[in-house]
Amino acid sequence: MSPIQKRDFMKILVCISNVPDTTTKVTFTDNNTKFNTAGVQFIINPYDELALTRALEITEKQGGSVTAITVGLTDTEPSIRKALAIGAQDAVRINAEPTDAYFVAEQIAAYAKTENYDLILTGRESIDHNGGLVCGLLGEMLGIPSVNVITSIEVENGSATMERDIDGGKEKLTCKLPLVASAQKELTEPRIPNMRGIMAARTKPLKVVEPAASSATSATVAFELPAAKGGVKLIAAEQAEQLIEILHNEIKVI
Amino acid sequence: MSTSTSKEQFHQSNKPDQYNHPDYYLMDELLTEEHKMIRSTVRDYVKKELSPIIEDVAQKAVFPYHIVKQLGDLGCFGPQLPIEYGCGGMDYITYGIMMMELERCDSGVRSTASVQGSLVMYPIYKFGSEEQKKKYLPKLAKGEWLGCFGLTEPNHGSNPAGMTTNFRDAGDGKHVILNGAKMWISNSPFADVAVVWAKNEQGIIKGIIVERGMEGFTTPETHNKWSLRASATGELVFNDVKVPVENIMPGVEGLKGPLTCLNSARYGISWGALGSAMDCYDTALRYSKERVQFGKPIAGFQLQQKKLAEMLTEITKAQLLTWRLGVLMNEGRATPAQISMAKRNNVDMALNVARNARQMLGGMGITGEYPIMRHMMNLESVVTYEGTHDIHLLITGMDITGENAFQ
Ligand SMILES: Cc1cc2nc3c(=O)[nH]c(=O)nc-3n(C[C@H](O)[C@H](O)[C@H](O)COP(=O)(O)OP(=O)(O)OC[C@H]3O[C@@H](n4cnc5c(N)ncnc54)[C@H](O)[C@@H]3O)c2cc1C
Numbered sequence: 001m002s003p004i005q006k007r008d009f010m011k012i013l014v015c016i017s018n019v020p021d022t023t024t025k026v027t028f029t030d031n032n033t034k035f036n037t038a039g040v041q042f043i044i045n046p047y048d049e050l051a052l053t054r055a056l057e058i059t060e061k062q063g064g065s066v067t068a069i070t071v072g073l074t075d076t077e078p079s080i081r082k083a084l085a086i087g088a089q090d091a092v093r094i095n096a097e098p099t100d101a102y103f104v105a106e107q108i109a110a111y112a113k114t115e116n117y118d119l120i121l122t123g124r125e126s127i128d129h130n131g132g133l134v135c136g137l138l139g140e141m142l143g144i145p146s147v148n149v150i151t152s153i154e155v156e157n158g159s160a161t162m163e164r165d166i167d168g169g170k171e172k173l174t175c176k177l178p179l180v181a182s183a184q185k186e187l188t189e190p191r192i193p194n195m196r197g198i199m200a201a202r203t204k205p206l207k208v209v210e211p212a213a214s215s216a217t218s219a220t221v222a223f224e225l226p227a228a229k230g231g232v233k234l235i236a237a238e239q240a241e242q243l244i245e246i247l248h249n250e251i252k253v254i
Numbered sequence: 255m256s257t258s259t260s261k262e263q264f265h266q267s268n269k270p271d272q273y274n275h276p277d278y279y280l281m282d283e284l285l286t287e288e289h290k291m292i293r294s295t296v297r298d299y300v301k302k303e304l305s306p307i308i309e310d311v312a313q314k315a316v317f318p319y320h321i322v323k324q325l326g327d328l329g330c331f332g333p334q335l336p337i338e339y340g341c342g343g344m345d346y347i348t349y350g351i352m353m354m355e356l357e358r359c360d361s362g363v364r365s366t367a368s369v370q371g372s373l374v375m376y377p378i379y380k381f382g383s384e385e386q387k388k389k390y391l392p393k394l395a396k397g398e399w400l401g402c403f404g405l406t407e408p409n410h411g412s413n414p415a416g417m418t419t420n421f422r423d424a425g426d427g428k429h430v431i432l433n434g435a436k437m438w439i440s441n442s443p444f445a446d447v448a449v450v451w452a453k454n455e456q457g458i459i460k461g462i463i464v465e466r467g468m469e470g471f472t473t474p475e476t477h478n479k480w481s482l483r484a485s486a487t488g489e490l491v492f493n494d495v496k497v498p499v500e501n502i503m504p505g506v507e508g509l510k511g512p513l514t515c516l517n518s519a520r521y522g523i524s525w526g527a528l529g530s531a532m533d534c535y536d537t538a539l540r541y542s543k544e545r546v547q548f549g550k551p552i553a554g555f556q557l558q559q560k561k562l563a564e565m566l567t568e569i570t571k572a573q574l575l576t577w578r579l580g581v582l583m584n585e586g587r588a589t590p591a592q593i594s595m596a597k598r599n600n601v602d603m604a605l606n607v608a609r610n611a612r613q614m615l616g617g618m619g620i621t622g623e624y625p626i627m628r629h630m631m632n633l634e635s636v637v638t639y640e641g642t643h644d645i646h647l648l649i650t651g652m653d654i655t656g657e658n659a660f661q
Pocket of ligand 1: 439
């Protein structure tokens with residue numbers, strides 16, 4: 001067995017956001033400026049769950065620690081507890097409403113600055129606002145490289161080898177640590193916690209940190225739902241004449 | 255018996271499992287964050303590993319053996335038993351929630367877990383010697399071993415006290431000789447260990463742990479069930495089986511032994527049946543909003559609304575009853591008669607919900623495209639085992655009148 005390289009022992013930070021379950025019926029309150037959370041189930045953002053699982057796989061293979069961080073109020077604690085149940089060693093909650101991507105990145109960067117993480121992982125986007133900004137912002141704020149939308153990552157000798165999909169192919173790149181990367185769907189399979197994990201999560205440390213000073217850079221004017229989808233008319237393959245007739249006379253496109 | 259199944263060998267449905275439980279009276283507020291996390295954990299597991307294959311498994315009547323290890327890893331075997339024996343150390347509501355989520359998928363899967371946790375591990379924990387606990391519980395908890403519970407006999411079902419399976423001293427001071435047969439035993443064809451209830455030479459019922467491989471012990475499978483097709487059922491046949499005396503559980507004698515285990519299992523069944531009812535309701539509600547007849551979704555017709563409204567009313571009542579029973583279980587105050595009431599009510603309720611929900615799906619409800627008919631057939635076993643619908647009524651009747659109407 002080769003001796004463990006200092007850099008192989010990975011200190012990883014995984015950013016977790018708390019998002020409405022994918023089956024949620026979206027409605028708004030306060031003159032369409034706030035998402036209506038009544039009766040909504042919240043879950044860990046699915047892409048963040050992949051980032052977390054990959055972080056655990058890396059540290060299980062070569063040693064290290066995984067910290068989960070979220071920016072959110074106390075109502076986000078079930079999600080962060082779940083991250084602990086899945087396997088993160090400890091967790092941090094920045095006690096503030098996550099108003100926009102810039103604010104979230106600023107808060108995480110302020111915390112990460114003092115901790116010297118080798119690797120920071122986020123999801124490619126959160127499935128609520130789908131901004132996909134935090135990874136890039138974090139890289140800039142921390143002065144480290146950021147790599148978006150990775151489908152694989154291996155870490156060795158102080159650098160990471162990653163892949164991502166590009167038009168018509170795959171890109172493979174290596175980059176020195178530390179860096180921040182965002183997880184794409186193919187990164188790994190999400191891990192379901194078990195009872196032992198849930199029990200262990202009871203006693204794992206969850207640190208609550210007050211937010212760093214910051215000023216808002218954006219405000220929500222109004223939310224709007226997309227127009228309802230029109231109905232679908234199915235026409236059997238053998239009735240092509242009928243299709244042509246509809247396209248010609250009803251929809252008038254041919 | 256094939257013990258090497260895998261998800262890949264079954265046809266995997268690509269229809270997403272959209273299940274969401276109804277919570278009309280905001281019952282979730284009565285659960286802890288941890289309970290909810292456990293629920294979502296088991297639900298995620300079911301949606302990922304079981305829902306895609308359950309229909310094919312049931313249609314083919316093949317026991318998906320590979321899930322034993324998965325259920326063990328997840329912690330579904332004896333979650334309420336102590337950590338020191340490799341179990342979960344959780345409360346009874348946790349146990350109930352797990353059974354509910356599993357039976358939401360299929361009563362057969364829940365049966366496998368109920369038998370292992372409540373009818374095999376629980377008696378070993380409660381009545382076994384320290385050596386027995388250390389030997390069996392951790393392996394059963396992890397799903398490395400599968401267990402079964404032998405009480406029912408061909409001629410003694412509702413009246414187990416009449417059992418004829420028996421053991422006598424082998425004369426070597428180290429063994430007993432076991433003879434007899436058990437019937438309708440869940441998990442038996444695949445079980446590594448069987449907790450068997452048998453009479454000693456004085457006619458006193460004792461629990462005895464029989465292991466696969468002991469000479470004279472066989473477990474023929476019972477075929478052609480129309481129910482619980484995803485769970486294996488079989489016999490236990492004992493032909494002069496030489497069992498070491500240390501396999502006799504020292505802590506209990508008489509019918510109290512098996513009945514104590516049944517209490518724990520019946521408690522789990524009351525949650526489980528609620529799960530299958532909610533799956534039927536959820537399926538029917540979604541279908542009725544999408545299915546258009548006479549120019550509008552069938553959910554818009556009064557007759558269908560009556561069915562949905564009554565289903566949800568019954569489910570909501572059962573949710574409250576079951577949760578309260580869970581609290582009493584946690585406090586050690588639930589009586590066997592209270593458990594009987596919940597088992598009887600919830601299984602009957604689930605059967606009625608399944609029958610009404612099935613009708614709402616019309617012809618579609620007859621096929622395996624939807625889970626309802628499978629639930630309905632499964633529930634015929636659930637209403638029969640662990641005390642039939644009639645027997646639980648007699649238990650309640652005796653409890654409230656003090657009069658025994660059994661005989
Ligand atoms: C799929 C399946 C799995 C099972 N798994 C197990 C297992 O793992 N372990 C195990 O030990 N057993 C198991 N059982 C057996 C089950 O517990 C018995 O079938 C059940 O207890 C009923 O017994 P019986 O079938 O002999 O019916 P009987 O006792 O013969 O009952 C027949 C009918 O008579 C009624 N009846 C009986 N006595 C009375 C009375 N005094 N007053 C009024 N009505 C009465 C009953 O309610 C029933 O309607 C399983 C059964 C099934 C179907």
